[in-house]
Amino acid sequence: MARISLKNLKKSYGQTHVIKGVDIEIEDGEFCVFVGPSGCGKSTLLRMIAGLEDISSGSLVIGEREVNDLPPAQRGVAMVFQSYAIFPHMTVRENVAFGLTISGASKEEKDAKVAEAARILQMEHLLDRRPSQLSGGQRQRVAIGRAIVRKPQVFLFDEPLSNLDAALRMDMRMEIGKLHNQLGATMVYVTHDQVEAMTLADKIVVLKDGQVMQIGAPMDLYHDPANLFVAGFLGAPSMNFLKVKVHGVNGGKVLVSNGALDPVEVSGKRALFKVGDEAILGLRPQYLSVAQGAGKLHGAVALTERLGAETVVEIALKDGNPLIAALSHDAVFDIGAQMNLDFDPDRAHLFPNEPGAGSVNKH
Amino acid sequence: MAMIAADNRGLRLVTRYAVLVLIAIIFVFPLVFMLMSSLKPDQQLLQDSGNLRAFLPVGDISLQNYTDAFQRAPVATFVFNSVLVTGVTVALSLLLCSAAGFAFVFVRWRGRDTLLALLLATLILPFETIAIPLLMMVANLPWVGMEGLTWGWLNSYRVQIIPFIADGLTVFLFVQYFKDLPGELIEAARVEGASWWQIYRKIVMPLSGPIFATAAILKFLVMYNQYLWPLMVTQEEGYRPVMVGLQYFFQLNVAWGEVMAYLSMITVPVLAFYLYLQKAFIASIASTGVKG
Ligand SMILES: Nc1ncnc2c1ncn2[C@@H]1O[C@H](COP(=O)(O)OP(=O)(O)OP(=O)(O)O)[C@@H](O)[C@H]1O
Ligand SMILES: [Mg+2]
Numbered sequence: 131m132a133r134i135s136l137k138n139l140k141k142s143y144g145q146t147h148v149i150k151g152v153d154i155e156i157e158d159g160e161f162c163v164f165v166g167p168s169g170c171g172k173s174t175l176l177r178m179i180a181g182l183e184d185i186s187s188g189s190l191v192i193g194e195r196e197v198n199d200l201p202p203a204q205r206g207v208a209m210v211f212q213s214y215a216i217f218p219h220m221t222v223r224e225n226v227a228f229g230l231t232i233s234g235a236s237k238e239e240k241d242a243k244v245a246e247a248a249r250i251l252q253m254e255h256l257l258d259r260r261p262s263q264l265s266g267g268q269r270q271r272v273a274i275g276r277a278i279v280r281k282p283q284v285f286l287f288d289e290p291l292s293n294l295d296a297a298l299r300m301d302m303r304m305e306i307g308k309l310h311n312q313l314g315a316t317m318v319y320v321t322h323d324q325v326e327a328m329t330l331a332d333k334i335v336v337l338k339d340g341q342v343m344q345i346g347a348p349m350d351l352y353h354d355p356a357n358l359f360v361a362g363f364l365g366a367p368s369m370n371f372l373k374v375k376v377h378g379v380n381g382g383k384v385l386v387s388n389g390a391l392d393p394v395e396v397s398g399k400r401a402l403f404k405v406g407d408e409a410i411l412g413l414r415p416q417y418l419s420v421a422q423g424a425g426k427l428h429g430a431v432a433l434t435e436r437l438g439a440e441t442v443v444e445i446a447l448k449d450g451n452p453l454i455a456a457l458s459h460d461a462v463f464d465i466g467a468q469m470n471l472d473f474d475p476d477r478a479h480l481f482p483n484e485p486g487a488g489s490v491n492k493h
Numbered sequence: 494m495a496m497i498a499a500d501n502r503g504l505r506l507v508t509r510y511a512v513l514v515l516i517a518i519i520f521v522f523p524l525v526f527m528l529m530s531s532l533k534p535d536q537q538l539l540q541d542s543g544n545l546r547a548f549l550p551v552g553d554i555s556l557q558n559y560t561d562a563f564q565r566a567p568v569a570t571f572v573f574n575s576v577l578v579t580g581v582t583v584a585l586s587l588l589l590c591s592a593a594g595f596a597f598v599f600v601r602w603r604g605r606d607t608l609l610a611l612l613l614a615t616l617i618l619p620f621e622t623i624a625i626p627l628l629m630m631v632a633n634l635p636w637v638g639m640e641g642l643t644w645g646w647l648n649s650y651r652v653q654i655i656p657f658i659a660d661g662l663t664v665f666l667f668v669q670y671f672k673d674l675p676g677e678l679i680e681a682a683r684v685e686g687a688s689w690w691q692i693y694r695k696i697v698m699p700l701s702g703p704i705f706a707t708a709a710i711l712k713f714l715v716m717y718n719q720y721l722w723p724l725m726v727t728q729e730e731g732y733r734p735v736m737v738g739l740q741y742f743f744q745l746n747v748a749w750g751e752v753m754a755y756l757s758m759i760t761v762p763v764l765a766f767y768l769y770l771q772k773a774f775i776a777s778i779a780s781t782g783v784k785g
Contacts, residue, residue, distance in 0.1 A: 202683045203688075
């Protein structure tokens with residue numbers, strides 16, 4: 131059993147607070163992904179779990195033990211690094227067997243376990259090579275092989291795929307997914323690639339500036355983001371944010387509009403909205419469609435990108451703000467043509483107009 | 494076109510080699526002079542020294558100077574002492590200083606940076622400034638050996654070895670090199686369960702061949718050329734190293750032929766060893782592939 135439980139975990143370098151009180155519960159066998167923009171503390175958090183960074187305060191439990199003060203070796207974790215960190219002076223076989231060698235395993239045991247790991251990762255033919263004779267993807271396999279051969283309860287990955295090209299990244303992503311099903315171990319995976327996060331995770335933790343923004347299943351975060359940051363961070367192209375004015379509040383429903391948006395009633399469960407408030411309306415590009423009738427949003431086509439299955443249209447709204455629509459079919463539009471758009475109000479998100487809302491991270 | 498380019502390249506190559514050969518000659522001539530002179534009787538040696546014959550094995554050539562040198566001084570004892578003191582000091586120094594460098598770079602502990610700064614500060618102290626205090630200290634230090642507890646380290650090997658095992662420069666060399674090793678390798682080994690000793694032995698040492706070779710060469714040169722300190726602490730012939738042994742040849746009448754013979758005997762093996770080490774040095778860089 132290897133649950134991981136982080137309770138009010140903090141980390142400071144002198145006066146610099148990097149992790150500012152983080153609570154996360156990771157269930158046994160769960161695939162948990164940390165995402166967030168660069169510098170938000172993902173790696174630091176992972177390294178704290180591994181034991182490579184001291185914990186300033188709070189409690190870290192792996193399995194049944196509090197491991198705050200245990201060295202990495204005694205935490206029962208394996209880690210795969212972004213740079214692979216395979217030992218250049220050892221063959222692939224020696225690299226994969228390193229942990230077993232350290233723990234004094236017999237040669238037979240090592241051979242058997244290395245062979246099994248090599249089979250799982252399809253790298254039997256590489257075992258006698260040196261790391262310098264391997265491609266990036268092969269090195270990544272070796273690093274993963276070294277991690278799985280000891281059968282640890284917990285795997286930690288720090289952006290393991292970020293040095294690979296796009297095609298290889300997709301292959302390896304699927305392999306890591308398969309590996310998780312096969313091994314059933316708890317995995318914590320750091321990435322800033324939201325596709326990796328959405329496809330691999332049972333649970334996503336969105337971080338910003340050393341704080342948790344939201345924790346949940348990928349689809350929960352996608353369909354029900356708790357705040358502007360999460361809404362803007364997940365999904366590509368990222369969510370459109372329109373500044374709107376509140377005209378009426380009726381139970382959970384809020385009537386909003388702005389210069390380009392006709393009055394529309396949307397659900398307003400994230401805050402108490404009052405008439406006269408400014409608010410932010412979030413609309414995913416994918417949920418916008420060309421209006422059959424008058425539509426709700428009005429503007430003119432500014433730019434189109436035809437991707438075949440999808441057409442991404444940038445629209446200059448009547449009030450001057452830009453809007454992105456991702457239409458799920460191929461279509462041709464004239465630049466400058468008037469365009470009316472429609473959307474399902476149930477799929478719109480209303481957020482309070484927090485300070486700093488304008489600086490939402492666009493990806 | 495192609496021919497001009499080839500010509501140019503050829504010309505450049507010739508120039509480059511000419512310059513290199515010239516530099517090589519400048520460095521090699523003193524050595525040749527020493528070797529040739531060691532084969533000549535004193536009178537001829539002095540006559541030849543004004544012209545090119547000084548660099549040629551001409552005239553009355555023999556190994557007489559070598560025989561005489563052996564008679565004048567216990568050469569074998571001096572060489573043995575130097576090899577022993579140098580070898581032991583180099584080996585212990587590499588071990589201790591690399592371990593210290595390891596602790597300064599990879600292990601986190603309180604006061605680490607302060608101590609490293611202090612250590613580096615010792616680099617600016619010339620040995621001469623501490624020679625006398627050090628002498629007074631070692632003269633009164635206890636030692637437990639075969640004869641039980643004794644006081645004073647004078648006239649021994651240990652007095653020539655122990656003060657030179659740890660030194661700031663060697664630690665500094667290791668610190669600088671270790672800092673450039675990828676930190677994730679060490680972290681990976683820690684996660685895999687390796688102890689500090691295992692990380693040092695199985696990861697850091699194999700990846701640090703070049704710096705071990707460099708440190709060994711530097712330490713070797715310092716130790717083999719020791720003169721002032723052994724002169725101060727060894728009165729007995731039995732413990733004296735080669736450089737102090739040179740004194741035996743500078744009596745009332747300097748026998749230059751014997752001096753050259755003695756110098757040849759104590760430098761040529763060192764050069765041979767250095768050339769060997771240089772090969773190992775290059776091989777170790779090629780095999781680790783950490784750098785470049
Ligand atoms: N030794 C240190 N001293 C001070 N600040 C540090 C130190 N190490 C990291 N930081 C800071 O901690 C913050 C978090 O760093 P971390 O490496 O965890 O980010 P990250 O989320 O992994 O980013 P990336 O996606 O770029 O890898 C950064 O702002 C960084 O500047
Ligand atoms: Mg990182």
